[in-house]
Amino acid sequence: DAKTTQPPSMDCAEGRAANLPCNHSTISGNEYVYWYRQIHSQGPQYIIHGLKNNETNEMASLIITEDRKSSTLILPHATLRDTAVYYCIFGGGAGSYQLTFGKGTKLSVIP
Amino acid sequence: DAGITQSPRHKVTETGTPVTLRCHQTENHRYMYWYRQDPGHGLRLIHYSYGVKDTDKGEVSDGYSVSRSKTEDFLLTLESATSSQTSVYFCAISLAGGGGTGELFFGEGSRLTVL
Numbered sequence: 001d002a003k004t005t006q007p008p009s010m011d012c013a014e015g016r017a018a019n020l021p022c023n024h025s026t027i028s029g030n031e032y033v034y035w036y037r038q039i040h041s042q043g044p045q046y047i048i049h050g051l052k053n054n055e056t057n058e059m060a061s062l063i064i065t066e067d068r069k070s071s072t073l074i075l076p077h078a079t080l081r082d083t084a085v086y087y088c089i090f091g092g093g094a095g096s097y098q099l100t101f102g103k104g105t106k107l108s109v110i111p
Numbered sequence: 112d113a114g115i116t117q118s119p120r121h122k123v124t125e126t127g128t129p130v131t132l133r134c135h136q137t138e139n140h141r142y143m144y145w146y147r148q149d150p151g152h153g154l155r156l157i158h159y160s161y162g163v164k165d166t167d168k169g170e171v172s173d174g175y176s177v178s179r180s181k182t183e184d185f186l187l188t189l190e191s192a193t194s195s196q197t198s199v200y201f202c203a204i205s206l207a208g209g210g211g212t213g214e215l216f217f218g219e220g221s222r223l224t225v226l
Contacts, residue, residue, distance in 0.1 A: 036215070043201050043217030044154065087153070099215060100170070101146070101154035 004088045009106040018075040020105050022088030025069040031091055033064060034099060035073045037084040044087065044101075047073065078109045114138050115218040117202050123224045130189040132221050134202030143185040144203040144215065145177065154201065160185055192225045
């Protein structure tokens, strides 16, 4: 079973910020939070990851709470092409090779 | 895009026949993975490899075997296909298995239908 909790679906107006929440209360101290997305039936695409600090790249921002039990992925200006299933996962700590995907959040960007 | 090629991309077979899916990478990444994706289940890890001839089981490994004789190739075999193995199979690679650089790059998927 997935170790993260995400809402099954969300809507966002085009041009607005999309904020996708994720709970990962069982995360260990050396495990990273990763976000991926999957558009239609394509292979999942890496978005961003972080350990403790907030992170930003050209695609998104990742906000991790101080206790690391939850995080939020922010797409600052959502476009129709951002419609996808977004997966929040954690893992990758020392000695771990597995990243377990849950069911994710289906984000629909509405014109 | 990461150089990952899955073959075949589509296959229809009958119950009881053997099936082999191939994942080929040109990135020289050490780690390779096979996932399956089914409606209502998300992505589930079948097997992974952390080096040539080094493989291990994931969460849904029953009925599957893998082999990795070269860095660039990771084969997934269904010895005797069953209808429950009808799925979309994704190969993924990563430069590192964890520690913050475990970013996965996925192939385009192989759709397998077992009749």
